[in-house]
Amino acid sequence: MAHDILDNSGFSADRKLKIVGTNPIKHDGWDKVTGAAKFSSDIVLPGMLVGKVLRSPHAHAVIKSIDTSAAEKLSGVKAVVTRADFPEIKEGTPYGDMTRMVIAREKVYHEGHPVAAVAATSESIAKRALKLIKVEYEVLPHVIDPVEAMKPDAPVLHAYMRTKGAKPGDAKVWADKASNVVERYELGVGDVAKGFAEAEFVVEHVYDTKPMHQGYIEPQSCVATASEEGEVELWCCTQAPFVYRDRLSEILKMDSSKIKVQQSELGGGFGGKTAFYAEPIAIQLARKARRPVKITFTRSEVFRGTGPVSGTQSRIKIGCRKDGTITAAEAELVFQTGPYSGSAFTNAPQAMFTRYDLPNVKTVSYEVVSNRPKVASFRAPCVPQVVFGVEDVMSELATKIGMDQIEFRLKNAMADGATTIYAEKFGKIGFIETLEAAKNCEHYKSPVPKGCGRGISTGFWFNRGGETSSSLQVAPDGSVTITLGTADVAGSRISISMMVAEELGIPVDKVRAVLADTHQLGFNRVTAGSRTTFSQGVVLVDCSRKVIKEMAGRAARIWKVPEEGVMFEDGMFRPASTNVGEFKPLSIADIAKQTTNTEGAIAARSDMNVTGAGPGFGCHIVDVKVDEETGFTEIVRYTVVEDAGKAIHPLQVEGQFQGGAVQGIGWALNEEYIFGTDGKMQNPGFLDYRMPVASDVPNIDTIIVEVPNPKHPYGLRGVGEVPVVPTMAAIANAIGNCIGIRPRSLPMSPPRLLKLLKEKKGKA
Amino acid sequence: MSELRYEAPESVSAAVALLAGAKGMARVLAGGTDVIVQMETELIEPELIVDIKKIPEVRGISAENGGFRVGAAATGMQICDHKEFARTWPGVIEGVKLIGSIQVKGRASMGGNLCNASPGADSVPPMFTAGAIARVVGPKGVREVPVEQIPTAPGKTSLAKDEIVTSFFFPARPKRSGDAYQRFTPRTEMDIAVTGVAINLSLDDKGVCTAARVAIGAVAPTALLVKDAGAALVGTKVDDAAIEKMVAAARAACKPIDDKRGTKEFRIEVTGVLAKRVAKAALERALANK
Numbered sequence A: 001m002a003h004d005i006l007d008n009s010g011f012s013a014d015r016k017l018k019i020v021g022t023n024p025i026k027h028d029g030w031d032k033v034t035g036a037a038k039f040s041s042d043i044v045l046p047g048m049l050v051g052k053v054l055r056s057p058h059a060h061a062v063i064k065s066i067d068t069s070a071a072e073k074l075s076g077v078k079a080v081v082t083r084a085d086f087p088e089i090k091e092g093t094p095y096g097d098m099t100r101m102v103i104a105r106e107k108v109y110h111e112g113h114p115v116a117a118v119a120a121t122s123e124s125i126a127k128r129a130l131k132l133i134k135v136e137y138e139v140l141p142h143v144i145d146p147v148e149a150m151k152p153d154a155p156v157l158h159a160y161m162r163t164k165g166a167k168p169g170d171a172k173v174w175a176d177k178a179s180n181v182v183e184r185y186e187l188g189v190g191d192v193a194k195g196f197a198e199a200e201f202v203v204e205h206v207y208d209t210k211p212m213h214q215g216y217i218e219p220q221s222c223v224a225t226a227s228e229e230g231e232v233e234l235w236c237c238t239q240a241p242f243v244y245r246d247r248l249s250e251i252l253k254m255d256s257s258k259i260k261v262q263q264s265e266l267g268g269g270f271g272g273k274t275a276f277y278a279e280p281i282a283i284q285l286a287r288k289a290r291r292p293v294k295i296t297f298t299r300s301e302v303f304r305g306t307g308p309v310s311g312t313q314s315r316i317k318i319g320c321r322k323d324g325t326i327t328a329a330e331a332e333l334v335f336q337t338g339p340y341s342g343s344a345f346t347n348a349p350q351a352m353f354t355r356y357d358l359p360n361v362k363t364v365s366y367e368v369v370s371n372r373p374k375v376a377s378f379r380a381p382c383v384p385q386v387v388f389g390v391e392d393v394m395s396e397l398a399t400k401i402g403m404d405q406i407e408f409r410l411k412n413a414m415a416d417g418a419t420t421i422y423a424e425k426f427g428k429i430g431f432i433e434t435l436e437a438a439k440n441c442e443h444y445k446s447p448v449p450k451g452c453g454r455g456i457s458t459g460f461w462f463n464r465g466g467e468t469s470s471s472l473q474v475a476p477d478g479s480v481t482i483t484l485g486t487a488d489v490a491g492s493r494i495s496i497s498m499m500v501a502e503e504l505g506i507p508v509d510k511v512r513a514v515l516a517d518t519h520q521l522g523f524n525r526v527t528a529g530s531r532t533t534f535s536q537g538v539v540l541v542d543c544s545r546k547v548i549k550e551m552a553g554r555a556a557r558i559w560k561v562p563e564e565g566v567m568f569e570d571g572m573f574r575p576a577s578t579n580v581g582e583f584k585p586l587s588i589a590d591i592a593k594q595t596t597n598t599e600g601a602i603a604a605r606s607d608m609n610v611t612g613a614g615p616g617f618g619c620h621i622v623d624v625k626v627d628e629e630t631g632f633t634e635i636v637r638y639t640v641v642e643d644a645g646k647a648i649h650p651l652q653v654e655g656q657f658q659g660g661a662v663q664g665i666g667w668a669l670n671e672e673y674i675f676g677t678d679g680k681m682q683n684p685g686f687l688d689y690r691m692p693v694a695s696d697v698p699n700i701d702t703i704i705v706e707v708p709n710p711k712h713p714y715g716l717r718g719v720g721e722v723p724v725v726p727t728m729a730a731i732a733n734a735i736g737n738c739i740g741i742r743p744r745s746l747p748m749s750p751p752r753l754l755k756l757l758k759e760k761k762g763k764a
Numbered sequence B: 001m002s003e004l005r006y007e008a009p010e011s012v013s014a015a016v017a018l019l020a021g022a023k024g025m026a027r028v029l030a031g032g033t034d035v036i037v038q039m040e041t042e043l044i045e046p047e048l049i050v051d052i053k054k055i056p057e058v059r060g061i062s063a064e065n066g067g068f069r070v071g072a073a074a075t076g077m078q079i080c081d082h083k084e085f086a087r088t089w090p091g092v093i094e095g096v097k098l099i100g101s102i103q104v105k106g107r108a109s110m111g112g113n114l115c116n117a118s119p120g121a122d123s124v125p126p127m128f129t130a131g132a133i134a135r136v137v138g139p140k141g142v143r144e145v146p147v148e149q150i151p152t153a154p155g156k157t158s159l160a161k162d163e164i165v166t167s168f169f170f171p172a173r174p175k176r177s178g179d180a181y182q183r184f185t186p187r188t189e190m191d192i193a194v195t196g197v198a199i200n201l202s203l204d205d206k207g208v209c210t211a212a213r214v215a216i217g218a219v220a221p222t223a224l225l226v227k228d229a230g231a232a233l234v235g236t237k238v239d240d241a242a243i244e245k246m247v248a249a250a251r252a253a254c255k256p257i258d259d260k261r262g263t264k265e266f267r268i269e270v271t272g273v274l275a276k277r278v279a280k281a282a283l284e285r286a287l288a289n290k
């Protein structure tokens, strides 16, 4: 269908699509599977040094002194840095805290906290140099568990800290002296007392989830150089090149224009590469040594030094009437954040019940510091942890009133136009369609296999837009490059290229996406929150339509007809009607090669703060089998149903669904940080930090629901976050139905399940 | 950290001489799937590495006196692919098969699995129950040592610093006998045993058990041969009552620790569960082995 080249209004439901919705091979795919793709650790520069970080052996200690003199004297050592090499910024401010996480100043706050770093001509010299650095510590009592950390007699991390939002009447927080509670946050609607009074059934339980590491395959790696003029170049694996640049500018006190961040291929991030760790250290070492410096973390450093996601303690209560109508919901949530604030915990109260239309809700949330690595983002930050409890309470209520699990959720489902607890009014949403698809799918309709239990659960994520700046260039041969300032964390390049190809009516092979450095474009927000394919779709469709308009103008001038006389259809510029005259249609290449006799290069740029992200909803169905003698859980069958709005590249969407579920399976069954009484992590490796391996998970079946987002030219919603949200709850519900007792604490590992089973037998 | 010396001698005597002459820490290198990992993670910083893979006699698998001689550095894949050996010692194969992935088994050896002296090593309990004899060579000559006498504590063996294991002898297997090994891990693969049980038993024509060896792994400082557990099966038809006794003996022998890999309580409990399952598997194999 020809579309009006002047119309940027966006979505059209009956547009015929040729490329969007197909599954071309990713342009970056071949190099990834053959090992040719260049990741940060593949970068080698002449004269490059190896950087190594010295980390705290203590969970909490004052640094009394650091003596680097012996290390500096070691032959082959070219630079040593400590806190003294970083600008002082006041603690308790965002950048003050950030610089202290990069390298400790007054105190170390967790085992693995960086204290110093060296750059040397070889790794073995660098390691030897670390051993020569003498750090004098005064060890302090530490606290790991957030609930412990909230107690009045807990060791306090920050003497200056006063709880934000402390409220008289809440004994958990106080404003007159230091506390480990960063903030108390209340969010609600209606009147819960009235709501619970109307309820005929009320269920309330306490839940516990553990911090979980993002578990990306590629450990952090970066290479930094500094010029004589003081400009810095940084190659690193990041989800947020522009954010890194601007934060580096703040903590190193240099102009952003003197810092160039180039993202490399990314070996997984899942939110974990939205914050920098060794990058500022590599830069300071490079500036001091006047040579390029590379720092690559070991897996142990990744575990001990980079962020997991928050663990939570939650109390959740929901009441409903016999007919299934929920009358009230209440939650009290505690989030662990590591030594400083940054858990994004307010997402949780906003998202935990959103998908159900609830008249009365009260939530109180606390963010708590403790002596463990600072948390980082992870798919739907802070939401899966609390949905773990919400969906258990929902399942128990459904069972109590004798209603089908999905029917109960449908009964309370948000419809188009619903208003959320955080006062957003939704437009077109697809939760009901998602539940219907789940209810009608073969898996849900099939009998539960013998010896198994089945669980279901649902989830929501906001999806995001935000600042996006990209450009599009048409080469004289008619091929197109798009320059993206967002990171490609999950194969977004192909999906974005497909939307451009669809707009321009050219094969997707004619479009190549380039990952820009920070000098090339305007500010781009972090790739997170399922925002990139959505936002880049808006921005690059805009760029595409701009170049089509430009080329139509050139066709008009070549033909010497008015601009309105040119139409664009199937990749060709044609006379809009026979009245315009007889002209041979011009392809994009026909026009692009005439830069010399027209107005020069054909390119467009678009910088937007993209809005209109469409919320996403999902429903998971899982069958598990538990070995009642060992507590081992086998995931027998798993189906993810989710609204993608529009699947640009369906296989990529399925990959997101499956990946989210697999990460959730690990979180549900075995993943857990184990700390000794000394506050040291005992399992900083994949042998004992038990992420699932391929044989632990069945093929994850997927059902893509498509309820288009009218605010996107192709109807897209984000799909990166929702797939992990319902997982742990779905598995816990399935385990509960299999063994007759519902685990409420993660991980649901064999020793824990066996203990539950024994308790149950003891009671029987 | 001193410089690392790497040697790859072509004879056992040369290897032994190198080890005897080492000043600092020396390590034999077979597949390296423990040694290299330990060096990478700085658990050990050896001064000398003696790679034994160039020595032919530590690498082969051959028939001997109705049994088998297996080179201490024969790889896991080599052992699994040896049809005769695999048919005769299915329990040993179950242990070897669990060592890492195919890639890891392409290098990993039973000699390394035993001499690394991890209590959770998977091929070790079935080697114990098979009654395998290690041939140990040192400057003073050759010793033939029952495998259960090699590991003494986590990471420690009874070998002198200049001794190496060159091969294992697996005795002839009588008819109506069979072995099995199972371990428990929270994941299906690429994990380390929380507990493991091997059983090798023989029956007479009437189905009465004439000999039985039971070994447990990962529940004590070394893998253990539990004599009482084996004795509980001898003279019985390996019925449920006998198995219950054997299970009790196996559980009683457990001296596990609470650690990141499992609680004491869990380990003892599941050792019994596995002992029961493994006894049934070994019995089935013995009955089928006519």
Ligand SMILES: Cc1cc2nc3c(=O)[nH]c(=O)nc-3n(C[C@H](O)[C@H](O)[C@H](O)COP(=O)(O)OP(=O)(O)OC[C@H]3O[C@@H](n4cnc5c(N)ncnc54)[C@H](O)[C@@H]3O)c2cc1C
Binding pocket: B027, B028, B029, B030, B031, B032, B033, B034, B035, B036, B037, B052, B072, B073, B098, B099, B100, B101, B104, B107, B108, B109, B110, B111, B112, B113, B114, B115, B116, B117, B120, B121, B122, B123, B159, B163, B164, B165, B166, B190, B191, B192, B193
């Ligand atoms: C990813 C991965 C997964 C693994 N999974 C498992 C598993 O599931 N189960 C399991 O049991 N193990 C596992 N392992 C550990 C390891 O693979 C095994 O212990 C393996 O059998 C070691 O054999 P190797 O030949 O590689 O030993 P090496 O690393 O070469 O040697 C191990 C130790 O034994 C000594 N040694 C080796 N050969 C001799 C000899 N002939 N005489 C005297 N001393 C000797 C060495 O000096 C060293 O101390 C795993 C390892 C990895 C890397």
